[in-house]
Amino acid sequence: MRITCPFCGERELGEFTYLGDAKPMRPAPGASEDEVYDYVYLRDNIAGVMDENWYHGGGCRAWLKVTRNTLTHEISAVEPAAGAGARQVAK
């Protein structure tokens, strides 16, 4: 599997670290215990297309949001994760 980093271009999987589902959002400070439990522990086990966080630690050290089909490993989109803060992407 290869991932096309928006900053570096196409790279081998070994340069990246998987950081899980990109969907869960940290609840507001006053959220209930159930909401926090859900955020910390509960994950959907998606068979199909999902958004994932990946870290290009063996390259530019940017966090990325990768849209990947878990059944086929087909990657349909890669973009900087929210807050990555970069002004311009490669190419």
Add this chain to the structure above:
Amino acid sequence: MAEFSWEIRSPLHRALVSGPFGAHGEGGVTLTEIRNFDLVQVMARRGKAAEMASAANAHFGVAVPETPKTAGAAEATLIWSGPDQFFVLSKGGRHQVGSLAPGFAASASLSDQSHARVLIRICGDKARALLAKLSSIDLYPAAFPVGTAAATSMDHTSVTLWRGNDARDGQAVFNVLVFATFAESLWHTMLDSGAEYGVEIGHSEDLA
């Protein structure tokens, strides 16, 4: 209080033995450690990338690389090292944190990496063949022309790789910046990879 005598040594001072290594005959690869350079990492603060770029332009008189490339300035090379960040490579104290800091005070954080990295230059007929064993980057001349850079990994070790100006004999020149504590390991891996081609080992203080 005890007296200390600080002697600056290269992290490769034990591992690097100047002279020929591996297969006999003409050295197919030349591995040269470049010593005594100044290296500063410049990283834009959040939302300040445009200000950092103009500060760099004002200071160096060239556009800062915003994609994986290098830019040659007067007595310095600017090397892309990730989104909104770059290295300033120079020597002789011309571009150190102290002199750079005022220009970037409002836009970027600077960190001195001069003694944190080892700089290895790879050239010769078999330079690409050696690197192909360590790197998944396409170093074919058209894909990786002079001035191209990459933040990548070699042998599981993060490196900054770029292609410098060609040598006088027209050979391609590749530069690798590697973390100081990983340098000896990567050095041995490079020697193992180059042994079949014959390696000419040396060190230099010449950045050009």
